[in-house]
Amino acid sequence: MRYAIFLGIFAFAVVYWVQEAREPLAWLLPLAVSTALWSIHLALIYLESRADELILPLVAAILLLSLTTLYRLDRPCAFWQVLWTILGLGLALMEQAFLPAVRELRSWWPWFLALSISFLFSTLLWGVEAG
Numbered sequence: 001m002r003y004a005i006f007l008g009i010f011a012f013a014v015v016y017w018v019q020e021a022r023e024p025l026a027w028l029l030p031l032a033v034s035t036a037l038w039s040i041h042l043a044l045i046y047l048e049s050r051a052d053e054l055i056l057p058l059v060a061a062i063l064l065l066s067l068t069t070l071y072r073l074d075r076p077c078a079f080w081q082v083l084w085t086i087l088g089l090g091l092a093l094m095e096q097a098f099l100p101a102v103r104e105l106r107s108w109w110p111w112f113l114a115l116s117i118s119f120l121f122s123t124l125l126w127g128v129e130a131g
Helices: 002-018 024-046 055-073 075-098 102-126
Strands: none
Touching (some): 002 024, 024 075
């Protein structure tokens, strides 16, 4: 986990130092995501979850690298991405804490699929056009 976070923060540092206009509070973006990821990691250890220990570091590396790319391209969008990421990580933690028997929900997969497709379709109707 620490190597994935180190990789993400190192990539962010490279992007930060090559920018001409440096924002001092920009470091809060990767630090907030790193703190949330470490909190998830420690909570999964505390809850003795059977979650795969290999997936979270991979997700952390990809997440921090994508945050770095997004910060380089569109800074305000990176801020909102961090907020949505922390919200998603919090929901994932609540799922692990309060729904330990997720296997019982497998019989509900058609309903979850329909709900997911309806959420995707709603972005077509009420989504914001980029650019």
